[in-house]
Amino acid sequence: MMAPRHISHSPYSYGPRRSPARRRALIATAGALALAGVGWTFLTSGPGVHGLSDGSVLDGRKAAQVTAYLDTEAAGGHDNVRATLDGAAIPVTAAGPRLKLALPRLTEGRHTLVVEGDSSIPFASYREVVGFTVDTTAPALKVVDPEVKNAGPVTIAGKAGTDAKVSVDGKVVSVDKSGAFTITVPRGTSVVKVTAVDRAGNTTTKAVSTRGRRPMIRAAHITAIGWGNDTLRGNILALVRSGKLNAVQLDVKDEDGEVGYASQVPLARQIGAAKGYYDARKAVAEIHAAGAQVIGRIVAFRDPKLATAAWKAGKKDQVVLTPAGEPYAGGGHYGKLAFTNFADRTVRKYNQDLAVEAASLGFDDILYDYVRRPDGPLSKMRFPGIGSATPEQSITSFVADTRTAMGSHPAYLGVSVFGIAATRPTEIAQDIAALVKVSDYIAPMVYPSHWGPGEYGVANPDTAPYAIVQRSLADFARQAKGTQTEIVPWLQDFSMGSTYGPAQVAEQIKAAAANKMNSFILWNAGARYQGAALQQIVAR
Template sequence: MSRTRISPSAPSFRPRRPARRGALIATTCALAVAGAGVGAWTFLAPGPGIQGLSDGAVLNGRQAAQLDAYLAADAAGGRDELHATLDGAAVPVAADGARLKLALPQLKEGRHTLVVDGAGSFPFASYHRVVGFHVDATAPELKVADPVVKNAAAPVTITGTASTDAQVSVNGKKVPLDKAGAFTATVPKGTPLVTVAAVDRAGNTTTKDVSARGRRPMIRAAHITAIGWGDDTLRTGILALVRSGKLNAVELDVKDEDGEVGYASQVPLARQIGAAKGYYDARKAIAEIHAAGAQVIGRIVAFRDPKLAGAAWKAGKSDQLVLTPGGQPYNGGHYGALSFTNFANPTVRKYNQDLAVEAARLGFDDILYDYVRRPDGPLSQMSFPGIGSATPEQSITSFVADTRTALRPHAKYLGVSVFGIAATRPTEIAQDIGALVKVTDYIAPMVYPSHWGPGEYGVAQPDTAPYAIVQRSLADFARQAKGTQTEIIPWLQDFSMGSSYGPAEVAEQIKAAADNKMNSFILWNAGARYQGAALQQIAAH
């Protein structure tokens, strides 16, 4: 085997250190291209990765607002040689320690493309990075029907629809969607509140709470004021009716006709205007009533509120009041000029809703609105600042609907006290029963015989015919609520006004309600003195 001999005239060969792979490739390629007569050539290197953002990412609104994108400075080469664009527009680059920060603008919803070009960290090399991503800040659609609960001892079926790209869960358990986005789920019997959530690919979430309790169970209640609860005789008398099984609920004022809140409310506006009076300890009162075997209905006198009206007018916030066309406080007849607040005003609405939520958190079982209406009198003589194109009936209904939504997480019942005439004359005081039955758990008509005019419902003298007037007027409310799960729970008269009312007259009203398949009622006596002889014993709940 022969060996090749090296000529003395040939240059000597000396071993060299291995070149960096990237530099070697670049050099080799450059020489090859140059040898082919192409001229100068730059190698396209992999380049640095973009930190904080990946290709194909889907960002929600919060993530997009907080997005920061960086390049490692040592791999990115010089900042002066770096060029970045977002959707074709230049993106500023700033030094940030050992990194280069891409100062991205506020990102709009939709598809985006980030392009970064620069010189590499080794000779003859450059890089070109493209990252495509999507911003989706829109929460998925979610609709959940109020379940129909016919049997409290059976499981409850929850139905609804959601965006087809969303993942839906019912009380934390995932449920499938069909091709149209519809879903069905079953929750165990006795589940008071169902939370349905829809989450899309970006993490946007829509949540709905629905009550699975069904109709409000039978209540037989009596009213007492905040001050009255502090009277040992009055309080003891009502609790005795509860313990004897004749009542199973107590209606206790949260906010009364004077605008005073009976307990030491922590709602800021109540404290600011001096409405929080502390006549009773709410938690203690509720515990005492529960211990006696009854539930507690918290009555909130909504828009008749002299306390708020007076404070608002003094502070120059006239838009919180019902006004005359000339801009003066509307004089609500015997109620006085500073008596009715404006149901269309956001501050007034929120104040009452905040009290409702606070009462629910304190342990009241129901929230019952009263004076959730406009004042009596010609509509042409009233102005409701901010009402816009809505009618008074629509504005009041939306207020009640908003309260129901606010109360849903607390699993409380919501009732609305209404005039007896509202069943047939919805615009007279802005109480549309057909609309209100869709946003409440119960309607409480004040069908006191003494409050009806002669000839109403064909009854010559309603005050002397308690059965006839109550039975006929409640029949109209029954028709309005037909096909809904909303109960009709009438206010009944346990006081004398004109005619003398004893146990027999009270009992006739109770029978008239029962003949309309209404076994619930709330008794009204301003002095909180009730005639137990009119009440049949019932099973306490």
């Protein structure tokens, strides 16, 4: 007797979908061959693996939820089926009219599922192979900061993974074999959203500014209440009219959580934060008429107004907590209910809604402050909802989401940061290398009085304004290199220890200029500025 052998793609192969006449003919042929003493085994088409198709690509979610099974009758019964995944046997279990293939946890990469069994047709068997891939990695996406030099269209160029589909603001763009793409958008679009989606459905999104670099700004801070004071407001506007300042930083939401104008953001009105100290449209118009732009400062996560309201309402997740579930005291000097939770969706949306509203009211810039975690040991605080992200990643995503939320509004987006953040990103969760990618400018607070002895090799920073500012800003310049993100430092125009007059303020301005930073924002809590320290702005 001849040894049995398999024949693939035989003219005698058949599967469960063959016509009854064809099946009877093949059975008769097989029977005749058997009576003649020929030991043939015919390879038929398999019963069909359901739930997983050959050549499919699964993302992480699909890979975790995939279920593969066979039809019991088509497979010839439970005891008849043998299955392997990448060469290792996997269990086959009966589940009613189905045979479930017990797939293990699927790892990244290519996999091969093989199902074998004996057909109900005499002298026939089947072997079915399903090849598939698990891909949980988001596609690569690099977008070059566009050069904006004139009033014409802006070209967005970049490169994505070769298997990714790319869209800009929802419009699919052509991608060449290397993954490169270009598209032009009208000037004034402000921000575009570039999205890459790979075969598995993994997505990478980047918000790209189409405005180019933020033009030079030389500004001074004033509070919402201060703006209502004729003397303080008049002195700042006089510096603008004399050509020494070209911007005013006016508070939108301050350290107490109060919104300076009559905000229509629902949560601001609900918690009593909308104070109406000034008329936003009128203030913006007055500053514009004087020849300056308006920077709206939003104190983001130091917000005792929202924290107190949330705690009283039992919404504890909106507050930074201790491991015991109590409000974190904010480093001991801010108060028990001072910091809201930057990982909470409601808290994030509240600040973003204020940013969008201020932009729609005519503010030229939105400048976040206290966009950080509280200072203190990380082990002593919890951020409900943060998931697997680090505090630095959560803060960065908040800023990126704000840029997206602002959409077509022309306002620039800035982020105020500690001076130490350039070299210590985890200290208060401000990663400068990441933040420069999602903002128009970084505003480091490099006040000489706030540095400890010996920082940057300066024995007493408070008495050496040029040295400490020049050296600290050099680190920020390195972080922003290769991007269009500007560094706009906060400079000290107040005395805290040493007396600061026009000479000390001017030294800081010179130190910034030494790092090719011609923009700055002056801070004085009482909004009293030393105009003698300022030079008239020269057109650039």
